[in-house]
Amino acid sequence: MGSSNTFRLGGRDWPKVTWWKMKGMRFVYLTLWAAMITSATNGYDGSLMNGLEAIPSWNESYNFPSPPILGLLAAAMSIGSMLSIPVVPYVADILGRRFGIILGCVTMLFGVAMVSIGYRIALFVVGRIILGFGLGIAQECSPLLVSELVHPQHRAQYSTIYNSLWYVGSLIGAGVSYGTVHIEGSDWAWRVPCLLQGIPSVCQLIFIWLVPESPRWLISKGKLEKAKKILAYVHAQGDEDDELVNVEFEEIQQTIALEKEYEKSGWSELWSTPGNRHRSIILISIGFFSQWSSNGLISYFLPKVFELIGITNGTTQLQINFILQAVNVISATGIAFFVDYFGRRPLFLTSTIGMLICVVAMTISLATYGEDNHPAGNTFLVFMFFFYIMYNIGFSGMLVSYSCEILPYRLRAKGLTLMFFCVDLSLWFNQYVNDIALNAISWKYYLVYCVWVAFEVFVVWKFYIETKGTPLEEIVRYFDGDTAILGGQAATEKGRILAAQVEEAESKTVTA
Template identity: 80%
Template sequence: MGKDTFTLGGREWPKVTWWKMKGMRFVYLTLWAAMITSATNGYDGSLMNGLEAMDSWNESYNHPKGATLGLLAAAMSIGSMLSIPVVPYVADILGRRAGVVVGCVIMLFGVAMVSIGYRIALFVVGRVVLGFGLGIAQECSPLLVTELVHPQHRAVYSSIYNSLWYVGSLIGACVALGTNHIVGSAWSWRVPCLLQGIPSLCQLVFIWTVPESPRWLISKGRLEEAKKVLAYVHAQGDEDDELVNVEFDEIQQTIELEKEFEGNNWTEFWSTPGNRHRSIILISIGFFSQWSGNGIVSYFLPQVLDMIGITNSNTQLTINLILSAVNVVSATGICFFVDYFGRRKLFLTSSVSMLVCYVATTIALARFSVSDAAGVSNNNAANAVIVFMFLFYIAYNIGFSGMLVSYSSEILPYRLRAKGLTLMFFCVDLSLWFNQYVNPIALDAIGWKYYIVYCVFLVFEIFVVWKFYIETKEIPLEEIVKKFDGDRAILGGAAASEKVQELTGAHGRSASADGGEKAVTSQIEL
């Protein structure tokens, strides 16, 4: 494929310039209303680091440590896990936009409870409610982004979505650092908690400027609306545009064939080799996103800095702020090169680099601990910990920041996309719950030795990525099924395989949207 073209339906098409196309320009500039869900999540991660470093917050809750601190941090993940039974049905029944609205309304209730939070129980319940709403919104938002943008831009926009976690984290770090100077008042921690509701309020207003997913509209039989959306976003409103017609035919036929020849219940995830392969990726990427060692610093940075003798709250908050800024640049920057390097190569590079950084950090922590026990200050070891902490996050962002959601979304066929993302987010929440509850206990109990556990796990991670993660570079969304299911893939339009044309021919299926005969595919029972 040439650098100035992209492939769809077995053909090459000229690439477009988004800011020169009216509809595409408007949608891409308003798409932030869906994408800031990730920033809301990131704000919370940074917020907890900030609160833990604030004397006023610690005094309000009697200096929580160990299991109590773990419960306070993990409450949001528990809420997200509780939302799992309803999330895919909200996304598939109400729609992607309505799902974001439902999630935001629930989050606002949680923000109110956390901000009031004059007792630990109310703070915990508020974070559970906040997590429940976030669990709904954080699944519907990336679905809307992935299913709406032009095929040429899917990798960039869907990867940027999850990278905005760090934008929220940076804002949270700035707010915490600023309000920490409100001395002798609980408002130093209540203000950051209240500000967590601003993104949800903005989404409630502006999400309606973003069109609904054309794939969801097609699944509900609203074909005219779906084609108008495709035309508006991809072809300046021209419903007769050839690319729009090829897209529309491929999406419509694929969704219809999925309904006829396959189900969309949970058993589908282990019913075929292709779906089992998808499940391995979804489960592993969910755990790897949090169990690569990043969970220690993301939520318990003050404890890590305490281990190397940095105990001043303003210094800790400043390091948190700088780390958030580095993460914003590295995570969003790599999104523009996903289609250049490819997903598999970036995942492997990320995993190997994280292992190298984590081994170096573990050695530095061990040396500092030995020196500290002998009553000697080892500034070199402390500085090495900080340097490799920053390098580790750059390595992590190469693969698991932006592509966590984008890769998980694109490897799934439409009928399983909402449930598949739910499975992935369940693994994320489960690993977060473990991290947030167990990490502070482990750090208190064995200190730097806990880092060895993650060094070993990263070796396992590298093997899984090498063995199971496949390349989806520059492949249209519907056509990725061929990478998993081969000739048995369900795929409508011109890209269908001959083998399944025969199967669908036996069922009398051969009509297209314009009355012409189109090749379609279906999956044979395995």
Template identity: 40%
Template sequence: MSDELSWWKQPNLRRLYLMLPFLFLGSTTLGYDGSLLNGLQSMETWQDFFKHPVGSNLGIYGAMPGFGGLAVLPFAPYIADNLGRRNGTAIGCLFVLLGALLQSFSSASNPQPMYLAGRFFIGFGGNLSNGTCPLLITEVSHPRHRGRTTTIYNTLWYLGAIIAAWVSYGTIVHLADNLQWRLPTGLQCAMPGIQLLFLWFIPESPRYLISKERDDEALAFLIKYHGNGDPDNAFAKWEYNEIRETLHMEKAAAAKSGWYELVRTPGNRKRCILIICTAVFSQCSGNGLVSYYLSPVLKSIGIIEPTKQTLINGGLTIWSWLVSLAFAFAVDKIGRRILFLTAGIGMLIAFTVWTACSAVYAKSGSSQAGSAVLAMIFLFFGVAGLAWPGLTVSYTVEILPYNIRAKGLTLCFVFTALSGIFNQYVNPIGLLNLAWKYYFVYIVVLVIECLVIYFYFVETRGPTLEEIALLFDRDDVHVAVGPIVEKGQIDSEDGHIETVSK
């Protein structure tokens, strides 16, 4: 797709995209939670309330949302496919609200059970919302904008982190009792609450509607938003026919396969390997050290003041979001594979220097070495923002056909959660016992990551969601190719003419 469709010139498409930010809020939940835990560790009131947890005791607080996320994942694809993308998101929001309230009202006499239950529900609801929101965004977006809208979604992880970081800083400065940590904990209700209120103004996925034989509603959606209300719009009719025929072909091919469909064909097996690699790399590239345990990392280079730690956390989240958001708009120009590879190489270089400077600081106490570590942390997250977290979800949903899209996204979140549990439970133990030497684990992971991306990742820039199957399935492909695609024509302004390489 070489030309740009000016969405702001299409009133109905513009109206649709102005509603998408309420869906983007689904990505803020786990970002808020990770940054919040960083902020809480800098608060003496929180430390006193929970008896100064370290090592495995601290790790369980970080890992519990991962356990909640794993618990919901077996059900998430069935909720998304049977109840719909919107309803699945709404249910997830309700669980996040419950989790936030349980944490913020933890009992002073025995706080751990109630607090851990709340963190479990945060992960449960957050992963359910994250398993449905990206599907809805991807499936309602115009094919020309799909890459950008879905990639922007996961960058909002940093918006949640920014809000948590600065709220934590404000309460550290202005509050002294347990309200200092209870207030930012309770504010986890804000984003899912707003999303829940506005969710019902957002239309359901046309692919979901067609899968439920609500074809008239799906066609009406495509005409209204992708065809700008013109019932004779050729692109909207072509898109409807392609989606409808492709879903029917996929359904017939997978009718007896169930979850086995994920590995039934060589193309699907390759998709699964890519999804697992993307999920693991998104969590195990060294970013988990800072996302959840910035406080111990900063203490290891002599930064111990709570206000300074929270200021650094706040500044780092803003920097990371700006970089990831900027490159979210470039995914269709630069390409997914190049962004993944550039991020991997940049992270490897930054993390290697970070490790070396940490070693120098540990041996000499050099303030210059400590400052260099801090600079490398910012550089690391800057280059990471080229691909992570934005492409983690968007790449996953792009490479999957509709019939296994919800199940494949669940696979992504299973390995994201498993990797997250490892990070959040093992990292504080590793930092406590090995200090900077623990960083070598992530240097090895980053080397493997760069090699896998270079030799195995597939570029998905250009084709529609249905046509991406041609890159993977070859003889097993189930895609309806209409006359417009065969002629290679879709207009650059209203979607009628396009060149699609086969």
């Protein structure tokens, strides 16, 4: 393994670089936010629904929606994302990562327009479904572009920060709702938060053109010259003869070529080999765990949860939500800079064990709360904040970054789609069922999550592996062992044999 001043690629150590001292890298990293704020759009929606439920004029406009209707309104976004699943991997693989972001943003703007028109439940639901459809496309293409474009040294930090920006959007949403709730007697109290959901998409459509396309996607389409030029621009100040750029280019090109030649890329590939079954277990579990750790209760039904501890004032609820989102921003983005220091597996284990302790404590607090038992309510609030810090250590940023890096190129878009499908499925369940369950059995619903999070600890301990300090293409070794297909200087034995076969076949063709 490399020292603190080096990173590994192609089986050797390379000196680390300082991104702000390299012109091309500096420009791309400063404009890469145009891809990364997709996650913030998603986070804004979480706070938006909490905020709308606490705004009197919104409730009046929609005739005080019943719990089932509230569940449908919240779940509509996830339904739209699930409907995009048949489309997403083909958009990403055929049309490109950057085009997928553009298509997703345009679709989301149509959804924002319908939601903001207002008054009819049907229109609001359809608008959120369209929003979810666009988000489903953009939220997959964005992390693919980020992880496949940045320098190997920075992949873990940038791809982990990507999903952590969910909380930036959530914080903005909480602040907007808290501000507009004071617009009394006007529909603009809820229309403004709905309209502002379109601002990130507008910004992305303007600035995404400054971000280069994924070199890996370009190589897969045979655009080798353009791909190498981008690699050189981002990683070596435009020097196409740079040794690192050539090692990267050779490893990526040969690995993708071998995958195309000898591997399938259909959906069945996700479970056709032991290595891919292992990947699928991680993808499915991380998708469900990210939403079924009791965080779904607070993210979308915070007012209902607060009622269990006697906090019924809408302004107070929005104040606490705003503070919570600020803590989330700091903890989620902060841990992203230490992913390569601590490693993925220790962070996931710390996260799940910490969440289990907090969920048990919150359940006990709810069980002992009474009208005169304010300490129990305060204890719940304290552990709610600690719960989110524990959650953010593992599942905020690494939900996307870990899912991306464990997949080979040929399966990256489909595997990420599988993970997001599990996220959407769990969100749909949470948003439709949680409100009903809270109304039916109150605090006892938390007992379900105590058992579930204990199960999460076991799965993480059993299946989640360490990928710290390993280049993107070379992670296949951990899952596929000797059967892994990897080209370039770090090629596996199988990769070298297959590469030799391809070279021999090409030489015979030329001779003939």
